[in-house]
Each structure stands twice: as structure tokens, then as C-alpha cells.
Amino acid sequence: EDKVVQSPLSLVVHEGDTVTLNCSYEVTNFRSLLWYKQEKKAPTFLFMLTSSGIEKKSGRLSSILDKKELFSILNITATQTGDSAIYLCAVAQGGSEKLVFGKGTKLTVNP
């Protein structure tokens, strides 16, 4: 069965800390891995990683994909209270429209 496992499920840090969120997957016919940030409403797209793009960076956020070990990490440096959210990891399969989602990591950044 295809599955995506995120860890930790919940994390509480102080402003300024650096956090690493993990996503491991067992999915047939891997196409791409996506990270989303979900605050109170819609998941908003952060990164998409594929075989041809295994490292992405945007400001304080960065992500890498290890296709050999079947995992990805999302790194956030110098965290801010606005980073508080649920971070979702999803894997897309070639030849399918299904995204396999993990359960998410709930990040709380305290001032």
C-alpha cells in the first residue's frame, strides 16, 4: 500500500529556532514530492521536488529530496510566529492523478 509518513506529528519551538520536518514515502512509480503549508484554510504550495530538482530554497525555507533513501526534509531557519501551521507532504505518482498525503506536522512557534 502506498504511504507517506511525516514526523514529528507535532512540534513546539521558540522564535528564532531552526526546525527540520521529515517525510518518508513508499509509493509506486514516484513522480514528484510536494510540500504544502496549511494555516486555517487552504493548503498553500511551497515546493515541488522531482528527479531533476532535488533541492529547493525560498527565503528561510529549504527542502531536499533523497530518492535513494525515499525521504524528504523541509527546513525552516530563524522561525517566526507566522510559520505556525500544519505542513503537509504529498507524493505524486506517474500515470495517476492521486496525491498520497501524509498526516502533516503541526508546527507551533512561540514568541
Next chain:
Amino acid sequence: NAGVTQTPKFRILKIGQSMTLQCTQDMNHNYMYWYRQDPGMGLKLIYYSVGAGITDKGEVPNGYNVSRSTTEDFPLRLELAAPSQTSVYFCASSLQGGGNQPQHFGDGTRLSIL
């Protein structure tokens, strides 16, 4: 640029009632999706569409129906609401399918069946 718009934002239904969740996008995306998100769980795909007139089942289609008469609109219909359908429903769209482009989500509809 509105993106993906869902209505209503909240709804309470009685068991056995029917309703339609509306979804429209203004990005001219061919691919559209309906997900449900239950507490503590990942999003599950209900139905998807690769273009006007074409729809297909996802992981959890039972109890739902969809139609796609235009590129912009992708409504989701619940015919006989059941408590198990209490969830948050998200509509999404993408320019390309198959994981080649990211999906963009609407703000969701929170539905309670009592």
C-alpha cells in the same frame, strides 16, 4: 486573481439531505480535484477531472457525484448525507496532471452531518 473559490464555507446538513458544494477556478486549469480532510488524517481524493466532460473516481468516491460541464466549474454533490461524510472538503486545480505541476487549493467547505 481569485484562484480556486469554494462555496459555501460552512454547512450543517441533516442525515439524508442532499447538497452541492461549488468550486470554480479562474486560472484556465484543465485538471480539477475534490479532496476530503478528516481530523488528524491526510487528504483523500474523492473525484477528479482532466477536462470539461471528463471525470473519474479517486480513492473515496462512494456517496458522492461530480460533473464538469465547463473548464471553470467542478461541483461535488452529496445525494444522501451520512454522518461519515462530516469533513472538510477541498477543491484543487492544476495546469497539468500526473504530478507535473502543483495543485492549488480553495479555502475549503466545512460540512457537518447531524
